Amino acid sequence: MHIVVCIKQVPDSAQIRVHPVTNTIMRQGVPAIINPFDLFAIEEALQLKDRYGARVTVLTMGPPQAEVALRKAVAYGADEMVLLTDRAFAGADTLATSYALAQAIRKLGEEEPVDLVLTGKQTIDGDTAQVGPGIARRLDLQLLTYVSAITDLDPGGKTIEVQRRSEGGVQVIRTRLPALVTVLEGGSTIRFATMPNMFRAERQPVQQWNREQAGIDDVGKIGLKGSPTVVSKIFTPRAGNRRAKMIGAEMGSAGEVASAVLDLLGSEHPRFARELGLAAP
Amino acid sequence: MTDSNPTAPSKARGKKRLELDPRLAAYRGVWVFVEIERGQVHPVSWELMGEGRKLADVLQVELGAVILGADGARLGEVAAEAFTYGADRAYLVADPVLADYRNQPYTRALTDLVNRHQPEILLLGATTLGRDLAGSVATTLLTGLTADCTELAIDPDNRGLLATRPTFGGSLLCTIQTLNFRPQMATVRPRVMAMPDAQPGRTGQVTQETLDLAEEDILAKVLAFIPDQNQEKAQLAYADIIVAGGRGMGRAENFQVLWDLAGVIGAEVGGSRPVTHAGWISAERQIGQSGKTVRPRLYIAAGISGAVQHRVGMESSDIILAINNDPNAPIFDFATYGIVGDAMQIVPALTEALRSRLAVRRRAG
Known part of the structure; x- marks a missing residue:
């Protein structure tokens, strides 16, 4: 074979x-x-x-x-x-x-x-x-x-x-x-x-x-001649950088960090948090 | 290869005033291949229909939907749905040999239709089926095919399709044209284009065609279809929440904490290229330029550094929560929230916190 x-x-x-x-x-x-x-x-x-x-x-x-x-x-x-x-x-x-x-x-x-x-x-x-x-x-x-x-x-x-x-x-x-x-x-x-x-x-x-x-x-x-497609433009993607909001560098336990994350989700994305079932009762 | 500013007007090198061969100028219309597997239309087909509608409007031509399958009645229903998403005409081929997707009969059916009706643009979803079919059809027709486009537009100078796609693993974008060949073919991944609104009551014309191919002429036989079990049913592209892991998870067994977290919040699990190659999770769960494109409402990235080839597959997510022990990991440059820490501690803590809050919520409700 x-x-x-x-x-x-x-x-x-x-x-x-x-x-x-x-x-x-x-x-x-x-x-x-x-x-x-x-x-x-x-x-x-x-x-x-x-x-x-x-x-x-x-x-x-x-x-x-x-x-x-x-x-x-x-x-x-x-x-x-x-x-x-x-x-x-x-x-x-x-x-x-x-x-x-x-x-x-x-x-x-x-x-x-x-x-x-x-x-x-x-x-x-x-x-x-x-x-x-x-x-x-x-x-x-x-x-x-x-x-x-x-x-x-x-x-x-x-x-x-x-x-x-x-x-x-x-x-x-x-x-x-x-x-x-x-x-x-x-x-x-x-x-x-x-x-x-x-x-x-x-x-x-x-x-x-x-x-x-x-x-x-x-x-x-073959090569360029045999290629039906041509590259007409090359450019860099728009840089949509947003530096992340950092959580918990100063906190002690993983549990506290996790809690802080959920609090942030709740306050900054209330609708999503509510649909997830996260909003405080 | 030089880099140019995307906001500057394009000084295109390859661009020529197109004098199309009259034989090619006869190609008119925009077509979308409607992907049906086991009776279900893949949503990418309607996403493409929305995009095809825009192109057809600019060109002032018909938008056609190509619908292949075995069950004529079902194809009729799909055609009716295609009209509500913007198609003007549906090209139907109903034949028993088209029951399951197989490369040979589908390639034959689609190339026959193209040769008979001559569309200038043909769009397909960049799914396993669409890529298998598009590559074969383009080679049979000896025309240009641009994969995984993220933007489609019409060149006002020559009616040509401007197909933009990422290259170099997503580090650069390039715009590709098919100058002297028709149709101009392109594939687009699921979730890259927005789902259009259906317009109930909108109708169109149906063109029925036949396929001159007998089962005996087809070498490949489908012996079985094994549907994905729940664990493997990676509806990743359309998931609302995704928990994804990278090499920073350390080893395969550690992915269990990601599955646990996903279980608590009803998420899908994904991974970066290195971990699918290492076999830590299955290949169809790979997210990124060489995997799937996703846009969930929440994307939790654990132990993923955020190399550009991963980034292009997930940066449209609404909220990105990144956990990585390297404070300089590029993922913190585009995540919404970042935690510098060990994913093996943070992720289980997150699972616990969610479990208790969701339980409180359930008791209260």
Whole structure:
């Protein structure tokens, strides 16, 4: 079985701060990480590998330094790394990105047919959740988004059964391979990298593919040219800062603090407090 | 990438006077996809209908509601409701293969409708269903799709949709346009747009369409649907009170104090990204840029530092009570009330205080 995991290297948005005076982004020192949602896709691939045996290829598109993310995935246990990197890919929106990744997956399938494509449910920098569905559509893969568990997989019979989150419940779906699964977070614990894999991750060469090597002839379908959307304006959100009213710095017990909070709610938000049943009897 | 002042007139780089291909100029009208799961319309659909109405009025075009499902009678009822929220026309496709949401038949039904009737704008809710469907439809139609918009407007110069959304985890906003492709697609999260008032008695036209797809042609089969049990029924987006925990709660077991507090005041429990990733609470309870957007009347944040990507998902809350042991935590910059202290002491104390006051109240009543 051949599994391709699509990952992305992103800036750690938890560490991005907006400068309080100039209202600009402070990017200095913000580390680049594997998109946290993609870690669950890597883990799922490795669990499937443990269970059924599989060749796991990690694929990313990005600048040359994105190979750090691929090596990290190999340290966890992935087998091979492909980095799509070419200036022609720059400025791609989700439609153009899904085209480039789909072409690369098609190319990977020439060596060994791809049964399953896994990816995180979304990235933390773009947050669109659109690239997964886009790849599936372009390769005519069965699309299974927000999957919390792959409950059954038959590599020989080419079937897969999953539980996927939908509004108000969990859908149990059975379908055919090849499929693209976007993996929901939190379903499993990310394993630790092992020493042998860490050594392998350092030494193993990354396959770097430019546009031609990825099998892309039409530059009109990738990068800025292949993107139907354009960013026309970027601005900082209105700073609606209101420094919180601080309670209880001088008070002793937690009970007194709690009491003070409820008193404040009662006096400053009487209607809400009354509806909650808090107003003094 | 440069930052500009939001109050200054936009000196847009990407903006061009749009000479639409006549083939694309034929696309007219604003559509909203009405999301129905197990007979229930998701409220986000009506929130979008209110927003779609405004766009349609500016463009002076029809507002269409797309209603897909298996039960024709039910779809008719939903259409009638869509008219009260502002739709001028409902496009109905009733077919047994549309009974449960599945990507393939829904993608097919929606793309067929778009190709036949050619709307210039298509809006969907950014729910699990809406995102699954929108990504597939946009790729099939090879058009632009902007996710999680927080503001929609029309460019007076070219009738184009100006779709504004947070980026960089909410640190910046960007306005995105789809210039030479139609329809212009966008998704909006639940609770981002206001719920419009229904206008009883308002009516519209119904257009019935059919779907040329047999069950045998659909590979995916729904074997079961497991409805959320009470514990898991995270009606987070629409909750009046939310108790949310972050990494500052220390460990998974400590979340019990949040559940206890929530139980006493009838709240939902949520969390920040790190704690859903750690598995301390389930993923659908994540609040923030990569989770859900909420706007409760009271939001209690325990052990949450208030990074911008969390902030964008909850800052519209009426009252924010923040508990954090770091006096410099950014959450104190936008909370209503702040307590510097250990959440593991403050939260149980709050639960106790509430329990006793509510009990007094009940005895008095």
